Amino acid sequence: xxxxxxxxxxxxxxxxxxxxxxxxxxxxxxxxxxxxxxxxxxxxxxxxxxxxxxxxxxxxxxxxxxxxxxxxxxxxxxxxxxxxxxxxxxxxxxxxxxxxxxxxxxxxxxxxxxxxxxxxxxxxxxxxxxxxxxxxxxxxxxxxxxxxxxxxxxxxxxxxxxxxxxxxxxxxxxxxxxxxxxxxxxxxxxxxxxxxxxxxxxxxxxxxxxxxxxxxxxxxxxxxxxxxxxxxxxxxxxxxxxxxxxxxxxxxxxxxxxxxxxxxxxxxxxxxxxxxxxxxxxx
Amino acid sequence: xxxxxxxxxxxxxxxxxxxxxxxxxxxxxxxxxxxxxxxxxxxxxxxxxxxxxxxxxxxxxxxxxxxxxxxxxxxxxxxxxxxxxxxxxxxxxxxxxxxxxxxxxxxxxxxxxxxxxxxxxxxxxxxxxxxxxxxxxxxxxxxxxxxxxxxxxxxxxxxxxxxxxxxxxxxxxxxxxxxxxxxxxxxxxxxxxxxxxxxxxxxxxxxxxxxxxxxxxxxxxxxxxxxxxxxxxxxxxxxxxxxxxxxxxxxxxxxxxxxxxxxxx
Numbered sequence: 001x002x003x004x005x006x007x008x009x010x011x012x013x014x015x016x017x018x019x020x021x022x023x024x025x026x027x028x029x030x031x032x033x034x035x036x037x038x039x040x041x042x043x044x045x046x047x048x049x050x051x052x053x054x055x056x057x058x059x060x061x062x063x064x065x066x067x068x069x070x071x072x073x074x075x076x077x078x079x080x081x082x083x084x085x086x087x088x089x090x091x092x093x094x095x096x097x098x099x100x101x102x103x104x105x106x107x108x109x110x111x112x113x114x115x116x117x118x119x120x121x122x123x124x125x126x127x128x129x130x131x132x133x134x135x136x137x138x139x140x141x142x143x144x145x146x147x148x149x150x151x152x153x154x155x156x157x158x159x160x161x162x163x164x165x166x167x168x169x170x171x172x173x174x175x176x177x178x179x180x181x182x183x184x185x186x187x188x189x190x191x192x193x194x195x196x197x198x199x200x201x202x203x204x205x206x207x208x209x210x211x212x213x214x215x216x217x218x219x220x221x222x223x224x225x226x227x228x229x230x231x232x233x234x235x236x237x238x239x240x241x242x243x244x245x246x247x248x249x250x251x252x253x254x255x256x257x258x259x260x261x262x263x264x265x266x267x268x269x270x271x272x273x274x275x276x277x278x279x280x281x282x283x
Numbered sequence: 284x285x286x287x288x289x290x291x292x293x294x295x296x297x298x299x300x301x302x303x304x305x306x307x308x309x310x311x312x313x314x315x316x317x318x319x320x321x322x323x324x325x326x327x328x329x330x331x332x333x334x335x336x337x338x339x340x341x342x343x344x345x346x347x348x349x350x351x352x353x354x355x356x357x358x359x360x361x362x363x364x365x366x367x368x369x370x371x372x373x374x375x376x377x378x379x380x381x382x383x384x385x386x387x388x389x390x391x392x393x394x395x396x397x398x399x400x401x402x403x404x405x406x407x408x409x410x411x412x413x414x415x416x417x418x419x420x421x422x423x424x425x426x427x428x429x430x431x432x433x434x435x436x437x438x439x440x441x442x443x444x445x446x447x448x449x450x451x452x453x454x455x456x457x458x459x460x461x462x463x464x465x466x467x468x469x470x471x472x473x474x475x476x477x478x479x480x481x482x483x484x485x486x487x488x489x490x491x492x493x494x495x496x497x498x499x500x501x502x503x504x505x506x507x508x509x510x511x512x513x514x515x516x517x518x519x520x521x522x523x524x525x526x527x528x529x530x531x532x533x534x535x536x537x538x539x540x541x542x543x544x545x546x547x548x
Contacts, residue, residue, distance in 0.1 A: 134396075143370075149374065149408065151406075151407040151408025151409070152407075154407040154412070155400045155407060158399070158400050158403055158414065159396055159397060162397055162399055162418075163397075163436065226412075227413060228412050228413045229415050
């Protein structure tokens with residue numbers, strides 16, 4: 001694959017990448033802390049991963065192999081176009097196999113396969129501020145982070161239990177990073193939250209429109225907020241994946257016709273394909 | 284048996300010395316000093332624009348005064364200047380040992396959070412992590428402020444003005460504060476609801492041994508609830524004394540005018 005010579009490596013100019021790397025270093029030094037950065041206009045709309053793309057552009061090197069997933073899937077528009085973007089502007093290898101990738105950009109999922117120390121996971125973040133919906137003033141939420149005033153986060157969970165009888169927050173479930181900062185793990189299902197805790201891989205979060213970067217360094221403690229009498233629980237599924245038969249993975253509901261037909265399949269398409277390849281072909 | 288002098292008798296809960304606040308060349312309040320003792324309710328009265336609310340905001344740390352010192356006796360008995368402590372300490376104090384009842388309940392409540400969540404917020408802010416306990420406490424406080432317990436999961440925007448004000452009081456008192464600031468808590472309510480709220484407040488204040496500073500323009504409210512009265516005009520305190528004394532026998536011309544201008548039904 002060749003790089004288009006009209007672009008600098010990985011699209012962004014070197015000064016911009018340097019600025020983003022400084023924000024990343026600060027974010028890694030203060031786990032869970034939202035570092036402001038001068039987010040650039042990217043050739044894609046906000047909400048399509050402009051933050052994640054900038055972070056990926058800042059950390060990727062010519063020897064890296066990139067995987068991009070959108071809701072766990074490698075073959076949706078967003079994933080294909082971002083993969084194509086870096087193949088063109090950086091000339092890097094791309095893959096759909098989790099274990100082959102060194103940089104994985106993701107929207108809304110963490111791959112089922114455990115990540116290793118050699119991998120970097122880059123999240124696309126729409127709203128980095130976990131306190132936003134309870135306290136709309138940015139000046140106030142920053143102060144609350146600074147002074148560790150996080151009681152209000154539990155008010156949200158209290159409301160869930162009061163209304164639904166259990167904690168009904170299923171995605172973007174708030175976490176406490178390294179015992180200090182409350183962080184929004186981006187809209188991943190809470191099924192993936194345990195994978196944040198003590199992860200071997202470096203996790204970077206980029207919010208383009210909101211101009212914030214934050215990070216969870218490897219082997220960092222990440223706790224899920226909960227109540228003593230209503231502890232944190234992940235979703236469980238009553239049936240295995242309809243395609244590969246995997247259990248203990250996150251499933252998507254697929255509507256198959258307009259008469260109520262549906263099936264549950266792995267949201268992680270790479271995992272699903274691998275499982276199906278391992279199984280002997282059925283008659 | 285001689286009464287053993289406790290610390291409560293020796294030092295005031297709040298000591299205010301020379302508080303002034305200027306807005307550019309205008310005066311908010313000028314050179315206000317007083318002591319507030321435990322269990323005492325102080326009313327600040329005066330006409331609109333006399334500096335009552337500015338003073339209250341300075342006392343409660345919501346506004347930094349131009350000059351002067353406000354000292355508060357912490358639970359360990361130490362007098363601490365509230366503007367010399369860190370912002371973190373001040374905010375912690377404000378949501379544990381103090382309460383602030385706003386004139387408009389919308390300012391003091393989270394309108395999109397249920398009544399139970401509103402009452403429980405302060406508990407969760409100081410580390411309560413047991414849903415059952417928090418809810419039990421919220422139910423208890425709703426009952427104490429005469430809100431039906433089955434309204435616990437309703438949002439305050441479905442409440443009447445009087446209920447919102449009572450909910451605001453419950454939300455403030457749940458952490459057992461020792462000092463409550465109130466900014467016109469009864470204005471904007473109709474007369475019968477006002478009377479009920481005042482009754483409730485008076486009951487809670489005496490039952491819990493609260494100290495309170497109450498800003499009001501309504502002399503009847505001051506008469507009902509406060510022990511001591513401060514009359515303000517143009518940013519200055521022009522008369523101070525026991526409530527009944529000031530209202531029955533006002534000395535300054537302005538206080539006389541104020542007292543005589545109250546309509547007698």
